[in-house]
Amino acid sequence: MDKATCYTGQDPNGAYYAIAVPKKWNGSLVVHAHGGPDLGEESDPTRSVDDLNRWSVMVDEGYAWAGSSYRRGGYGTRMAAADTEHLRQLFVNEFGMPKRTYVHGQSWGGNVAAKVVEVYGKKNGPYDGALLTNGVLAGGSRGYDYRVDLRVVYQYYCQNLPRPTEPQYPLWQGLRPTSTLTTTGMRARLEECTGYSSAPEARTALQQRNLDDILAVTHIPERTLESHLRFSVFTFRDIVHNRLGDRNPFSNAGVRYTGSHDDAALNAGVERFSADPTARRDLSYDSDLTGRVSIPVLTMHAIDDPTAFVQHEAAYQASLQGAHRDQYLVQTFTEENEHSELSNSEYANSIAALASWVRTGKKPTPKSIAASCPTYDHVHGTGCFYDPGFRPSPYASRVLPRPGGASWPAMTTSQDKAWSRIDGVGIAP
Known part of the structure; x- marks a missing residue:
């Protein structure tokens, strides 16, 4: 230079x-x-x-x-x-x-x-x-809620992360810790379900409907669907498994999803979970x-x-x-x-x-x-x-609010010092 x-x-x-x-x-x-x-x-x-x-x-x-x-x-x-x-x-x-x-x-x-x-x-x-x-x-405690919603809505329609024949895991994990799935493999499954990278005329009717429903419910732009899903799979795994000791900081309990071709079926069938309060606290403190x-x-x-x-x-x-x-x-x-x-x-x-x-x-x-x-x-x-x-x-x-899901209260100075003594810099350095 x-x-x-x-x-x-x-x-x-x-x-x-x-x-x-x-x-x-x-x-x-x-x-x-x-x-x-x-x-x-x-x-x-x-x-x-x-x-x-x-x-x-x-x-x-x-x-x-x-x-x-x-x-x-x-x-x-x-x-x-x-x-x-x-x-x-x-x-x-x-x-x-x-x-x-x-x-x-x-x-x-x-x-x-x-x-x-x-x-x-x-x-x-x-x-x-x-x-x-x-x-x-x-x-972090609410900044990724739209990706939480994408993770569960995607699985409801696509049923391939995980597939029924694969070991099952709660979706708040993003991906099971021992999975060998790669980003290339994830993209292939997204394409299989939605045809997202294909021209509209090359998609099947089911792929187009899946894509339309996922985008309409989550309000995620089509051009960044893959990157948001990648975050909700691989980065969620990092947050949950590597940083929070397999505790769940995310929730979609009580969230009502709308915009699909059948909202009643979606809300009845989508996976639901509530955050572990200690995990939510730790993610909140960190970010x-x-x-x-x-x-x-x-x-x-x-x-x-x-x-x-x-x-x-x-x-x-x-x-x-x-x-x-x-x-x-x-x-x-x-x-x-x-x-x-x-x-x-x-x-x-x-x-x-x-x-x-x-x-x-x-x-x-x-x-x-x-x-x-x-x-x-x-x-x-x-x-x-x-x-x-x-x-x-x-x-x-x-971003759909979580019922009762206001951000964790800001810590006092004494609490900050106490947490700093535990690990120095926050989540699992």
Whole structure:
């Protein structure tokens, strides 16, 4: 990278990392929290390098950049937040204290970065602001409820995860721990049931009806059906088996499913289960957000994000409002329809708006942020798609609420300390 000096390494916890310091460094640092989570028990040495290439817009704008691959794959929001903070400390040890430090996360990385803000981002602390883009901000205890619904609705119609001839298991496990099913095998079963990857005219009548019913009931976009199902199979297995000791944090008890060709039959036949309160508590502690923030937080979210629905932003705003900290939050929305990557012009504009807010104390507005974007688009040329007037509907308008399933109450400081003594970083480090 001609514009910066790049470094790679592995921290004492085993997390690989990449760092870039621009030749014309503006003195500030962006610490990046990546999404996923990637599965597997080893840290991926290529992940942070790939992320650096992907987020090089930050380096183009003069910021030093640091990203961790985390000490292992698999779920663990507090683990990932701790590894992000460890990397910041490593940067300071090697390059000195930056003028200002910002944390950025996208997708599940938005959840991780938001957790960094709450755990490490105290006022006058090491972080000055946060940028959360297309973030999974409803937390683990409710942020995956639409995938819980997909898992059970899919099985009702398809009956092939598991097949009747295979060992049976409760669907909240995602997949039985000893299964050798691969993602390729899962895709084949999804195709067998719905013909999702075939042209509509090549599907059988039953495949088309199955596909129509699954999409209508779950409200999951057809183009991301496979990725959502993959999460509800393989990542659920990781959460339940590897992180929660085979305890169930999920529930669909009392949920009424609608939109199919026969709702009565669906609701009578779909598998039902209730969460183990201790598992729900532990997942909530690891990933739910209390709203207790003390530094400026700027979010950007595609209105038609097909993976982390824009209603995640409504859930996050409600968290900060409940904690009486919403004065630290500005939310922006764009007329884009992708999850994994937004316009580089908007990323450059967003980090500049956040930096200005931190530097001057003047809080921006969605309108002022939209107005400043063309300056950055002149450089990056990827477009500005802000909708300053957009406001997302409540989370429960998109994701079927669980009766009696409000988020686990935010832990007190003493409870936080008690849990930290148990495992240091949350779910099974």
